[in-house]
Amino acid sequence: MTPAALHTPICDLFGVRYPIVQTGMGWVSDARLTAATANAGGLGILASATLSYDELVTAIAEVRALTDRPFGVNLRADAPDAARRADLLIREQVRVASFALAPKPELIEKLKAAGVVVVPSVGARRHAEKVAAWGADAVVVQGGEGGGHTGPVPISLLLPQVVDAVDIPVIAAGGYHDGRGLVAALAYGAAGIAMGTRFLLTTDSPIAEDVKRRYLAASVTDTVVTDALDGVPQRVLRTGFVDALAKPSVPGRRFARALSSARAFRKLSGRSWASLLREGRAMRGHGLRYDQVLLAANTPMLIRNAMVDGRPDTGVMASGQVAGLIEDLPSCAELIERIMAEAEAALKRLT
DSSP states (O other), X not given: OXXXXXXXXXXXXXXXXXXXXXXXXXXXXXXXXXXXXXXXXXXXXXEXXXXXXXXXXXXXXXXXXXXXXXXXXXXXXXXXXXXXXXXXXXXXXXXXXXXXXXXXXXXXXXXXXXXXXXXXXXXXXXXXXXXXXXXXXXXXEEOTTSSEEOOSSOHHHHXXXXXXXXXXXXXXXXXXXXXXXXXXXXXXXXXXEEESHHHHTSTTSOSOHHHHHXXXXXXXXXEEEEOTTTSSOEEEEOOHHHHHHHSOOOHHHHHHHHHHHHHHHHXXXXXXXXXXXXXXXXXXXXXXXXXXXXXXXXXXXXXHHHHTTOOGGGSOOBOOGGGGGOOOOOOHHHHHHHHHHHHXXXXXXXX
């Protein structure tokens, strides 16, 4: 039986056994990983930003075929078809809609009215306060240790700020990989933890084995935060390719590299040049160079190069610093069982 301290509000909110969330990572959080997490008692979240609408329909059906437990889907709030995808979640009775960017209040209201739990991810207290005021059911708060887009404040400082500022369940992310971390997050007032890199490094993850070994070989200092991809800080594994992106280069060569990647992403995603250009114009409002605009629009392709095609020399590997603490590749079931056993042991030590 799970100790009462480890059964938190998000267990009931999501309909899961344990307060553990597997984040929606593009090219990583596929149907298999999502279902494996759900079957193990956590909340699996299917990534949809790198899927076309039709591919998302198929992926949800695949999750349903692999599990009868609740799961979530991660949506891009700024996607041109965000409303259509939200309608799909409602129609398919998906339990949770998660967002990397804050969804508009009307979208939150629409999902909530249909019984879908809305969980945005944020990296600052003011953003948590905003989405809570708009009606979000819970919020994932990622500290600077986390992979992908991240902020400068570590989770040990950000988490208590947010817990004190909002009255909805707070899920801590950034640096978590074991039961000690889960208990520490609960002690700060969180209702659970969310993990990306730790779930990426499981046998249920679709990532190429050579790439997994690259992660396992990393130390806690082998990641770097760079804004060279899209003008927004991202934590990734340090590679020669990442270092080259960050260095000044001949504008024509830089633009050609970005254009080549954009062409590949357009072909895979089914996106039109017009939609990429519309997105690019919006990004120019953030002061990005044109080559950065192209890179920002097709960053998913750079991630695919490494994570799916196993070519880190021409791609990007988002990673939390916690990769330096991970040494094995368990299944999702083994991982969650281990975390819960470690958490129970930590509670016993404290009492």
